Amino acid sequence: MGPISFVKEYWRILLLVGFVSGALLALFIPGGIMADDSLVEDESVDDNPTNLEYGLGLDGGTRISAPVIGMTAEDIDAGAVDDEDGTVDRERLTEIENTLYDELDLDTGNASVSVDDDGNVHAEVFTHEVTEEEFAAALAEADVEVDPDDIRDGVSAQTRDQIVETIQSQINAAGLSGGDAYESARLGGDYYIVTEVPDMDPDELRELLSERGVVEVRAYHPDGNGSHTNETVLEGEDIVQVDPPEPAERGTGYSVPVQVDSNAAPHFQERMNELGFTSEGIGQCSLRGDGETINFDHADTDEQYCLLTVVDGEVVDAHSMGDLADGMSAGTWANDPSFVMGAQSQQQAQTLSVNLQAGALPAPLDFGQEQTLSLSPALADQFKLYSLIIGTLSVLTVSGMVFLRYRDVRVAAPMVVTAMAEVLILLGFAALIRMPLDLSHVAGFIAVVGTGVDDLIIIADEVMDDGEVNSQKVFESRFRKAFWIIGAAAATTIIAMSPLAVLSLGDLRGFAIITILGVLIGVLITRPAYGDILQRLLTDK
Known part of the structure; x- marks a missing residue:
C-alpha cells in the first residue's frame, strides 16, 4: 500500500493522531506552540509541568x-454630527467637554463627550459629586438641551x-x-x-x-511673580514605548525609560525651550521626596525648574533637566525622543510602568x-487535587462500565482511548489559547467524558445490533445510521448551551464553552476515528 492509499484508507485515524500530537505539543513544549517571549519570561520558575493556566478556583486569588461610577446623557442633539454625510465635528465635542469641566469643576478625565458607532452623541460624567440637574444645566451652557429625566445612572457601552x-x-x-x-x-x-x-x-x-492610571509630566517653573506654576507638557497617551523600571543612575529612586510619540515630541521640546528648562533652568530643582511624596514646603524660596511625574494627581517624582537640555536646545532631541520618568519607590515605578502601558481607566x-x-492558594491547590481525583475516578468508572457492558476488549479499549483523546485535545486547545481553567471548566471536561462515551456506546450498539459484522458495507451502513443519531444529539446540545456560552453568566459560561468544544471535537474528529478503528477490528478488511 502506497503512502497516498494509506492516507486515504486511514485519514480519520491519522487526523485524530495529528490532533492528539498537536495537543501534546501545546501542553508540554516550554512556552507553548504560539508562545510570546514577553509572556513566558517568568515561567522558568513555575512548578507547573504543563502550559495550562489556572483561574481563580484552581490557583487562588x-x-x-x-459597577462604574457615572451618569450618561445619551442621544443628545449636540450639533456635532452632520446628518447628511455623518462627519463628526471634533471641535464641537471638545467645546462641550470643556464646558462640562468648567461648569462642574471636574478633575482631569472626569467627563467625556463622544460619538458611538451609530453616530449618536452621548455625554458622560464620572463622579458621584454631580447631580442630574447640575449635569443638565452644564450641558445647557454648552447649548445642548437635555431633560434631567433623560439622564441615567451608569456609563455607555463604549x-x-x-x-x-x-x-x-x-x-x-x-x-x-x-x-x-x-x-x-x-x-x-x-x-x-x-x-x-x-x-x-x-x-x-x-x-x-x-x-485611574492618569499619567502626566508637568513643568514646574517660576511664574514671574515670585511664585511658581505648573503646566502639563506630556500625557500618558503621548508615550508609545515603555521599558521595565530600573534603579536610578543618579541618587535614589527608580526610573522608567520611555519613548515619546513623534507627534508630541516637537511640542514638548518647544515648551522646554520657551520655559527656560534648557537654559537658566538646567539643574535648578531642589524638590525632594521622602520615598512616597514630594515636599513643596520650601519650593518658593528658590527658583525651581522641575519636571514632575504625576500619577492620578499625585506627584511621585521631581527632577531637573539634565542631559536632555543640550539636544532640546539644539532642536535635535525630537528626532529620537526618549527620556526617563522617575519615581521615589520601586512600587511607584512599577505602577507608573503599568499605567503607561495600559493607559488611563476611562472611569x-x-x-x-x-x-x-477571594480564595486562598492553599485551598485552590486542594481543589486542583480533588479535580484530578474526580477526573481519574470518572475515567476508571466509565472504563469499568464499558467493559462490563461489552465484555470485548476490541470494543471497550478503543472507546476509552478515544474518549481520553477527546479530553487531551481539549486540554491542548486550552493551553494553546491560554484559557485559564477553573472549576466550571473541570465540570465541563467531566461532562464531555460522559457525553462522549454515550455517543461511542450508541455507535457500538448500532453497529453490533444484529450480531457480528463481517463486511465493510454492512458496517458503514450501520455506522451512518448511528452517526445521524449522535449528530442530532450534538446539534441539540450546542443549541441548548449556546446562550450560556454567549451571555455573561459567570462560571456557567466556562462550563458551556468546554461542553460545546467537546461536542464539536467529538463529532468532527473522535467519533469518525472510533468508527474507523472499530471497522478494522470487527470486519474482515
Missing part, C-alpha cells in the same frame, strides 16, 4: 465585581468596553498570568465590571483597580457596591 480593555492591559502589564476582565449584565439593566486575578488578595486587586469603579470572592 480574587474576583471583584463593581466606555465599559474601554474599561474592560484597559483593565485587561493592566493585568497583562503587571505580569498577572491567568487574570481576566469582562462585563456582566445584572437584572434591572445594571452592568458590573468583573475582574479575576489569581494569586492576589482583595486589597491588592482593589488598589490596582482604584488607580472609576464604585467599590461601595462591590462583590468580592
Whole structure:
C-alpha cells in the first residue's frame, strides 16, 4: 500500500493522531506552540509541568465585581454630527467637554463627550459629586438641551468596553498570568465590571483597580511673580514605548525609560525651550521626596525648574533637566525622543510602568457596591487535587462500565482511548489559547467524558445490533445510521448551551464553552476515528 492509499484508507485515524500530537505539543513544549517571549519570561520558575493556566478556583486569588461610577446623557442633539454625510465635528465635542469641566469643576478625565458607532452623541460624567440637574444645566451652557429625566445612572457601552480593555492591559502589564476582565449584565439593566486575578488578595486587586492610571509630566517653573506654576507638557497617551523600571543612575529612586510619540515630541521640546528648562533652568530643582511624596514646603524660596511625574494627581517624582537640555536646545532631541520618568519607590515605578502601558481607566469603579470572592492558594491547590481525583475516578468508572457492558476488549479499549483523546485535545486547545481553567471548566471536561462515551456506546450498539459484522458495507451502513443519531444529539446540545456560552453568566459560561468544544471535537474528529478503528477490528478488511 502506497503512502497516498494509506492516507486515504486511514485519514480519520491519522487526523485524530495529528490532533492528539498537536495537543501534546501545546501542553508540554516550554512556552507553548504560539508562545510570546514577553509572556513566558517568568515561567522558568513555575512548578507547573504543563502550559495550562489556572483561574481563580484552581490557583487562588480574587474576583471583584463593581459597577462604574457615572451618569450618561445619551442621544443628545449636540450639533456635532452632520446628518447628511455623518462627519463628526471634533471641535464641537471638545467645546462641550470643556464646558462640562468648567461648569462642574471636574478633575482631569472626569467627563467625556463622544460619538458611538451609530453616530449618536452621548455625554458622560464620572463622579458621584454631580447631580442630574447640575449635569443638565452644564450641558445647557454648552447649548445642548437635555431633560434631567433623560439622564441615567451608569456609563455607555463604549466606555465599559474601554474599561474592560484597559483593565485587561493592566493585568497583562503587571505580569498577572491567568487574570481576566469582562462585563456582566445584572437584572434591572445594571452592568458590573468583573475582574479575576489569581494569586492576589482583595486589597491588592482593589488598589490596582482604584488607580485611574492618569499619567502626566508637568513643568514646574517660576511664574514671574515670585511664585511658581505648573503646566502639563506630556500625557500618558503621548508615550508609545515603555521599558521595565530600573534603579536610578543618579541618587535614589527608580526610573522608567520611555519613548515619546513623534507627534508630541516637537511640542514638548518647544515648551522646554520657551520655559527656560534648557537654559537658566538646567539643574535648578531642589524638590525632594521622602520615598512616597514630594515636599513643596520650601519650593518658593528658590527658583525651581522641575519636571514632575504625576500619577492620578499625585506627584511621585521631581527632577531637573539634565542631559536632555543640550539636544532640546539644539532642536535635535525630537528626532529620537526618549527620556526617563522617575519615581521615589520601586512600587511607584512599577505602577507608573503599568499605567503607561495600559493607559488611563476611562472611569472609576464604585467599590461601595462591590462583590468580592477571594480564595486562598492553599485551598485552590486542594481543589486542583480533588479535580484530578474526580477526573481519574470518572475515567476508571466509565472504563469499568464499558467493559462490563461489552465484555470485548476490541470494543471497550478503543472507546476509552478515544474518549481520553477527546479530553487531551481539549486540554491542548486550552493551553494553546491560554484559557485559564477553573472549576466550571473541570465540570465541563467531566461532562464531555460522559457525553462522549454515550455517543461511542450508541455507535457500538448500532453497529453490533444484529450480531457480528463481517463486511465493510454492512458496517458503514450501520455506522451512518448511528452517526445521524449522535449528530442530532450534538446539534441539540450546542443549541441548548449556546446562550450560556454567549451571555455573561459567570462560571456557567466556562462550563458551556468546554461542553460545546467537546461536542464539536467529538463529532468532527473522535467519533469518525472510533468508527474507523472499530471497522478494522470487527470486519474482515
